[in-house]
Amino acid sequence: MAKSPAPYNIHDYDVPLTTVDSVLFTVHDEKLKVLLVQRGNVPFAGKWGLPGGFIEQGADADLEMCAIRKLKEKTGIAPPYIEQLLSQGGANRDPRGWSVTIVFYALVAHVNCEPHIDSVTDVQWREVSSLSAKELAFDHGQIIQLAHERLQQKALYSIVPAYALPNEFTFTELQALHEVIIGTTLEKKSFRRRIEKAKLLIDTGKSTVARGRPAKLYKVKPEGRAYRFVRNLES
Amino acid sequence: MAKSPAPYNIHDYDVPLTTVDSVLFTVHDEKLKVLLVQRGNVPFAGKWGLPGGFIEQGADADLEMCAIRKLKEKTGIAPPYIEQLLSQGGANRDPRGWSVTIVFYALVAHVNCEPHIDSVTDVQWREVSSLSAKELAFDHGQIIQLAHERLQQKALYSIVPAYALPNEFTFTELQALHEVIIGTTLEKKSFRRRIEKAKLLIDTGKSTVARGRPAKLYKVKPEGRAYRFVRNLES
DNA sequence: AGAATAGTGTCTCTTAGACAGTATGAG
DNA sequence: CTCATACTGTCTAAGAGACACTATTCT
Numbered sequence: 001m002a003k004s005p006a007p008y009n010i011h012d013y014d015v016p017l018t019t020v021d022s023v024l025f026t027v028h029d030e031k032l033k034v035l036l037v038q039r040g041n042v043p044f045a046g047k048w049g050l051p052g053g054f055i056e057q058g059a060d061a062d063l064e065m066c067a068i069r070k071l072k073e074k075t076g077i078a079p080p081y082i083e084q085l086l087s088q089g090g091a092n093r094d095p096r097g098w099s100v101t102i103v104f105y106a107l108v109a110h111v112n113c114e115p116h117i118d119s120v121t122d123v124q125w126r127e128v129s130s131l132s133a134k135e136l137a138f139d140h141g142q143i144i145q146l147a148h149e150r151l152q153q154k155a156l157y158s159i160v161p162a163y164a165l166p167n168e169f170t171f172t173e174l175q176a177l178h179e180v181i182i183g184t185t186l187e188k189k190s191f192r193r194r195i196e197k198a199k200l201l202i203d204t205g206k207s208t209v210a211r212g213r214p215a216k217l218y219k220v221k222p223e224g225r226a227y228r229f230v231r232n233l234e235s
Numbered sequence: 236m237a238k239s240p241a242p243y244n245i246h247d248y249d250v251p252l253t254t255v256d257s258v259l260f261t262v263h264d265e266k267l268k269v270l271l272v273q274r275g276n277v278p279f280a281g282k283w284g285l286p287g288g289f290i291e292q293g294a295d296a297d298l299e300m301c302a303i304r305k306l307k308e309k310t311g312i313a314p315p316y317i318e319q320l321l322s323q324g325g326a327n328r329d330p331r332g333w334s335v336t337i338v339f340y341a342l343v344a345h346v347n348c349e350p351h352i353d354s355v356t357d358v359q360w361r362e363v364s365s366l367s368a369k370e371l372a373f374d375h376g377q378i379i380q381l382a383h384e385r386l387q388q389k390a391l392y393s394i395v396p397a398y399a400l401p402n403e404f405t406f407t408e409l410q411a412l413h414e415v416i417i418g419t420t421l422e423k424k425s426f427r428r429r430i431e432k433a434k435l436l437i438d439t440g441k442s443t444v445a446r447g448r449p450a451k452l453y454k455v456k457p458e459g460r461a462y463r464f465v466r467n468l469e470s
Numbered sequence: 471a472g473a474a475t476a477g478t479g480t481c482t483c484t485t486a487g488a489c490a491g492t493a494t495g496a497g
Numbered sequence: 498c499t500c501a502t503a504c505t506g507t508c509t510a511a512g513a514g515a516c517a518c519t520a521t522t523c524t
Contacts, residue, residue, distance in 0.1 A: 048506085058516095123513060146516080180523040187513075187514055187515065187516090189513090189514080189515080190500055190512085190513050190514060190515090190517085193512080193513080194513080195514080197512085209522085209523095210523085211522080211524080212522060212523070213520065213522050213523095214521070231511095231513075233510070233513080234513080234514080
């Protein structure tokens with residue numbers, strides 16, 4: 001413990017190894033996917049794990065900035081939605097010793113980072129439902145599951161999942177996205193009704209062109225980020 | 236500290252200072268209170284702040300164990316409910332340099348730790364509504380506010396606040412507790428109805444004795460800890 | 471016209487809000 | 498008895514589920 005007047009030196013302390021990791025979700029081909037990075041260094045060299053790493057004290061003003069910096073390096077863009085999930089820490093989660101990871105989860109539209117990811121080999125989108133915890137580095141499998149559960153809750157009482165879509169999207173796309181996240185179908189009418197009543201979307205005036213009736217294109221209002229419905233959708 | 240090919244030395248890294256802190260809530264005299272500890276060391280020596288401190292790598296198996304150990308030292312007991320709130324980290328929150336704190340929030344019945352706290356002078360319960368952020372060490376004022384907001388949400392969709400009551404309690408006590416946490420009055424009938432329907436309480440068969448009709452005493456079922464109502468109470 | 475997709479009308483059912491009413495004890 | 502507190506009955510309103518219906522485009 002610190003002796004008062006004496007100068008403080010962090011290396012006098014038995015500090016844990018502290019890192020920041022992120023679970024970046026997107027949806028593509030009706031599947032929920034998560035970004036994985038192939039590790040170059042020990043431990044778990046060659047294995048796939050979450051994008052993240054050490055804090056750079058000069059470059060990162062806070063934890064979220066650190067997470068965003070790492071994600072930018074891997075995807076080429078800053079995610080439009082990021083939120084802290086939890087921190088995992090313990091004596092046995094890293095072979096190098098007592099370690100802590102502060103974990104964020106984030107959402108991004110697949111089209112917005114496709115080119116960057118296609119250009120490298122050590123980054124890939126993996127379907128969440130195809131993952132087994134054992135194939136991933138550290139406790140990253142368990143962390144992805146926790147992030148998925150949190151995202152499922154969000155899909156039941158908010159429109160946060162919209163940030164995994166392009167800037168402009170249709171009601172049907174948003175509903176399909178929620179359905180993929182929570183793993184069930186939803187009633188079209190209930191879904192539209194609650195979002196319309198809460199006035200969370202802006203009608204862009206534009207429409208899609210495709211087979212069938214054109215669909216109106218919407219954007220999320222800024223307040224959609226924090227809005228919470230009083231009643232959950234039933235899962 | 237297993238060294239693989241290249242020996243790993245944590246002191247080669249620019250690691251942040253990592254601590255664990257807790258926001259321990261209780262209710263007494265119809266007021267929501269939080270546990271504060273007077274700091275003995277720099278920085279902020281003499282100021283009041285959250286109970287917490289450094290991880291002891293030998294003693295703490297994980298982050299939650301660390302938080303519980305610190306709370307036990309200050310209150311004499313392990314809290315019946317504890318959950319991670321968030322982690323705060325940044326270059327400027329601690330004058331010693333880049334630091335991270337992993338924050339838990341916890342609940343305890345006032346009566347269960349009264350004797351231990353009354354016996355020391357560097358620990359006190361402080362009414363949450365009387366706190367100004369400026370009088371506390373670090374960013375602890377802001378953290379307490381975030382913890383309070385999270386607890387308010389919990390009070391709207393769960394019966395987690397019950398863990399701030401003694402083991403056996405009445406419906407009226409539970410409702411009064413929820414009202415103190417969210418800062419409004421609630422409808423008696425609605426409150427009882429939803430809890431009864433969800434079957435979250437065990438009737439102990441006992442009753443209170445006091446002026447007026449005796450009230451039945453209940454305990455929380457284990458599943459009450461994780462239960463989430465589909466619909467929030469209106470705040 | 472017919473197929474495909476977008477979007478609406480409307481009935482039911484559940485449950486929270488409101489609040490008046492009844493029950494059961496102490497003094 | 499009265500008073501205080503616990504607990505219930507019951508009406509109303511909001512909103513989700515269900516699902517049949519209409520609308521608008523394409524080929």
